[in-house]
Amino acid sequence: MKRINQKGVALILSMITMSLILFLMMYFLNFTATETKISKSQTFSTKTYYLAEAGINEMIWKIKNDANYKNDFESNPNWETSFTRTNPFGVNSGSYEVSIKNTSQAHGEIISKASFIVNGNKTSQRIIKTSIYKAMGQSGIGNNAGYSDGNIEITNSTVNYQGGAHSNNVFNIKNNSTVNIAGNLQAVGNFLTSGAISTINISSSTYASNFPLGPATPIDMPAIDFNSASSTSFKNLAVNVYTANQFEGLLEDNENLILNQGITYVVGNTEISKAESLTIPGALVVEGDLAIDDDSVNINVTHVPGQPSGLLATNKIDFDGEVGNVSIEGIIYAANLVNIKNIDNGGIFNVTGGIVGRKLTIEGVARTVNIIHDNQILIDVLKATEFSPVILVDHWEEEY
Numbered sequence: 228m229k230r231i232n233q234k235g236v237a238l239i240l241s242m243i244t245m246s247l248i249l250f251l252m253m254y255f256l257n258f259t260a261t262e263t264k265i266s267k268s269q270t271f272s273t274k275t276y277y278l279a280e281a282g283i284n285e286m287i288w289k290i291k292n293d294a295n296y297k298n299d300f301e302s303n304p305n306w307e308t309s310f311t312r313t314n315p316f317g318v319n320s321g322s323y324e325v326s327i328k329n330t331s332q333a334h335g336e337i338i339s340k341a342s343f344i345v346n347g348n349k350t351s352q353r354i355i356k357t358s359i360y361k362a363m364g365q366s367g368i369g370n371n372a373g374y375s376d377g378n379i380e381i382t383n384s385t386v387n388y389q390g391g392a393h394s395n396n397v398f399n400i401k402n403n404s405t406v407n408i409a410g411n412l413q414a415v416g417n418f419l420t421s422g423a424i425s426t427i428n429i430s431s432s433t434y435a436s437n438f439p440l441g442p443a444t445p446i447d448m449p450a451i452d453f454n455s456a457s458s459t460s461f462k463n464l465a466v467n468v469y470t471a472n473q474f475e476g477l478l479e480d481n482e483n484l485i486l487n488q489g490i491t492y493v494v495g496n497t498e499i500s501k502a503e504s505l506t507i508p509g510a511l512v513v514e515g516d517l518a519i520d521d522d523s524v525n526i527n528v529t530h531v532p533g534q535p536s537g538l539l540a541t542n543k544i545d546f547d548g549e550v551g552n553v554s555i556e557g558i559i560y561a562a563n564l565v566n567i568k569n570i571d572n573g574g575i576f577n578v579t580g581g582i583v584g585r586k587l588t589i590e591g592v593a594r595t596v597n598i599i600h601d602n603q604i605l606i607d608v609l610k611a612t613e614f615s616p617v618i619l620v621d622h623w624e625e626e627y
Contacts, residue, residue, distance in 0.1 A: 275321065275343045275353040282312065282323035282339035283355055290327075290359075301361065304332045304370055304410060305431065319344070332370050333361040366605030367449035368393065368583060370410055372598040375565075376448040377586040379414075381406055382422075384567075384592040390581070390600025391431070395445050398435065400425050410600075413443030449583060449609040451560060453541050454514060461512045461539070462492050471495030471515070478502040486511070490535065496542075499524055503551075510557065510608070513540040517561075518547070523573070525551035530580070535608045537580060544584070546570060556601075558583060558608045567592055580604035 289296040299306040309326035321343040329335045336358050343351040368374040372390030379394040382401040391410030392398070398414040400406050402422035411431045412418060418435035420427070434443035454462040462468065466489035469477070474493045478484055478501050485506040496515040499505060504525040511517075511528075517540040519526060530536040537557025538544060544561040545568070546553070552574035558581050559565055565584035570576065572593035579599045589596060 275341045275351045276355075278315075278321045278323050278343060279339040279341035279353045279355040281315065282325040282341060283337055283357055285312070286325045286327055286337050286339070287359065300327075300329065300335060301333045304329055306335075330358075335359055366581075366602060366609045368446060368581065368605065368609070370600065370602075371413070371446075372410070372581050372600035373587060374446065374448070374581065374583045375585070375587040379587045380590070382588075382590040384589045385595045386589055387595060387597045388600075389598065393443060393446055394587075395448075400427060411443075415442050415445050448585065451539065451562075451609070453512065453539075461490055461510070461535075462514075465490040465492035465512070466509075468492045468494065471497045475501070478505065488531070499526070507536075507538075507557075510535045510537050510539060513538075515541060516543045516545070518545045519550055519553075520545060520547040523549045523551040525574070526553045526555065528555040528557045530556035530604055530607070532603065533607060536604065537608060539608075546576075550574070550576075553577065556580060557604060560608065561585065564588065566590075567596060570594060580608075583609075 290300045291297065296308070299308070307326065307328040309324065311322065311324045313322040314320045315323070321341060323339055323341040325337065325339045327335045327337045336356065339355045341353050341355075345351050370391045371393045372388045373379070373392045375394045375396075377395060378397045378399065379392065380399045380401065381404050383403055385405040386407070388406070388408040388410065391413060392408050393413040395415045397416040397419060398412060399419045399421065401420070402425070404425040405427075406425065407428045409430045412429050412433045412435070414435040416435070417437045418433060432440055434440050436442040452460040454460055457463065466487045469491070471493055472495070474491075474497055478499065482503045483506075484502055484504070486508065488508045490510045490512055491507070492512045492514070494514045496518075497513045498518045498520070500520070502524050504527065507526070507528045509529075509531070517538060526538075528536055528538065535557070537555060537559060539558070539560040541562050543564045543566065544559060545566045547566065547568045548570070550570050553576045555578045557579075559578055561584040563584070564586045565582055565588070567576070567589045568591060570592045574594060575597075576592070576594050577597045577599070580601045581604070582598055
C-alpha cells in the first residue's frame with residue numbers, strides 16, 4: 228500500500244482554508260464598502276432631494292409674496308422665469324435652479340434641479356416637478372377674448388384677439404383675412420381655412436378636431452338673466468326701461484345722446500341711427516334684435532368697475548354698413564348671432580372686454596377689429612367662477 232504524505236496534505240488543506248478565509252474577508256470588506264457607498268449615496272440623495280424641494284417652496288413663496296411674480300403668474304398665460312441659488316444654506320450646501328412656465332393664466336409648472344458635490348469630484352442631482360394653480364374667479368369663457376357657442380367665421384377681414392378665441396363648433400378663416408390671436412385658438416370642431424391665402428398668427432396652441440392636439444373642451448355659453456322676475460335680472464336692475472319706439476325717438480331728438488349711468492333696457496327690436504354719437508356709461512340691453520347700421524353713428528361704451536357694461540341682446544346684434552367709431556369697454560353679447568359686416572375704413576372698432584354669441588360672423592370689414600380680453604369686465608357681466616386665495620399644488624413628481 229502506498230503511503231500518503233500527511234504533511235503535504237495538511238499544507239494543502241491549510242492553504243485552501245486560508246484562501247477561503249481571505250476570500251470571505253475580501254467579500255466582507257467589499258460588501259461593507261459597497262454598503263457604505265450606498266449609505267452615503269442615500270444620505271446625499273436625501274439632502275439633494277430636500278434641496279430641490281427648497282427650490283420649489285421658494286418659487287411658491289415668491290408667487291405668493293413678490294408682487295411682480297404674483298401679477299405675472301395670475302395675468303400672463305405665457306409667463307416664464309427662473310432663478311438659481313448657490314450655497315443657499317451656507318458653505319458647501321449645494322445649489323438649485325428653479326424655473327416656472329405658465330401653461331395658462333394662473334396655471335404653471337415648476338421644475339427644480341438641485342445639485343450637491345460629493346467628495347469633490349462627483350455630483351448628486353435630483354429633479355422635482357410640480358404643477359400649481361390658483362382659481363382666479365374668471366368669467367365663464369376663461370382666457371378667451373371671443374367666444375361662440377357655434378361657428379366662428381372670419382372672411383376678408385383683419386381681427387386681433389388679445390386673448391384666446393373659442394368656438395364650440397367650426398372655426399373658419401376665409402378669403403385673404405388677417406387674424407392674430409394672443410392666446411389659444413380653440414375649436415371643438417375643425418379649424419379651417421379656405422379661399423384666398425390668409426395670414427394667421429397664433430401665439431399659443433391650436434386645439435381642433437383636425438389638429439394634432441385634438442379638439443378643445445366645450446364651454447357652455449354663459450347665461451344671462453335678461454327679464455325674469457328676479458330682482459337681479461337686467462330689466463329689474465335697469466335705471467331706465469324704454470320701448471323700441473321710445474328709445475329710437477330719444478336718439479332722433481338728441482344728436483349726441485348720453486344715457487344715464489347704469490343699465491338702459493329697451494323692449495323690442497331696436498335700430499341705432501339718426502344720431503351722431505351715443506355714449507353708454509354702462510350697458511344697453513335690448514329685448515330683441517339690436518341693429519347698428521346707419522348714419523355713421525359713433526358708439527362709445529364706458530365701464531365702471533363692479534358694474535355691467537356693453538351691448539347685449541336677447542337675439543341678434545348687427546353692425547353693418549356705415550358705422551362710425553366703435554369703442555366699447557364692455558361685452559358684446561347676443562343670445563343668437565353677433566354679425567360684424569361690410570364696415571368701411573372710416574374709424575375704429577375696439578372691444579375691451581370680449582364678444583360672446585351663439586354664432587360670430589365677421590365679414591368684409593375694412594378696418595381692424597380689436598377684441599381685447601378683460602377678465603374683470605367679463606365678470607361684471609357674466610359673473611365669476613370659483614376663486615381661491617391660495618396657491619394649490621395639483622401634481623408632484625421627482626426624477627433622479
